[in-house]
Amino acid sequence: MKIDPVTREFVRWVSWMHLGFYRMWSGATPLNRNTLILTTRGRKTGREISKPLLYYQQNERIFVVASYGGNDRPPAWYLNLVANPEVTVEIGSSRGTYRARTLTAEQKKETWPRLVAIYPTYNDYQQKTSRDIPLVELVPA
Template sequence: MAETIEDSPVGWVASHVERYLATDGADGGRYHGYDALLITTRGRRTGKLRRTALIYGRDGDRYLLVASNGGAARHPAWYLNLCADPEVQVQVGADRFRGRTRTATAEERPRLWQVMTGVFPTYARYQQGTDREIPVVVVEPVPTDVAP
């Protein structure tokens, strides 16, 4: 029996996830003009699978995410979850795959930050509004023939 996945408790995000799933991303794969994906992490305290929708960018074969939390002082829960367990499930449109995540290194972050502020310029404003450095997350697809 497959594990239950809990969607974001934030109403508008849960609605976005529901539409995305129902249409394989035909409705929700673009969100207000930005590319969006679904990411499922394992809860760091509960061990439950948690799913949310996020804007993404690309760097070659890798996907890029920004743990902005709208510029809040705290990291978003999804980011804390993947710091505890970097193995995730990703859906981009109808394509579903396993991924391994990591926070961009200090050396690569400036370039990847530029990529992501090019994708979604509001990230720059979010960074200005918080004292924490907003992480850029790199998601690398895991080949299906490789064990986690």
């Protein structure tokens, strides 16, 4: 599945608005309580790029899904963290440096259901796309 340009721009706008509200209210937004801000370094530009994402936390480990709405291409933030796995994570007013890695298919089996419990549409996204949607683990650096 490919995302048309109008939808892509709408998603960018919603993401930008979500990011602004999240930071304005230290994460206390009505959109979802399981939201963090992930900041990666652009693999081409070197700029810091922040995106709001749903997450699941298990002890110090945090998990995010690189779904891109079921698009056949992965999201840019995922490509950025593959190129530079040191990222910044904001949860509420807390901020820290983390190291990112993509889980193997076997490792993904254990955690995927927990993320689907938070956002069931992830299963729909997986069915829409030909790629295996990556599950990313973030651990404190």
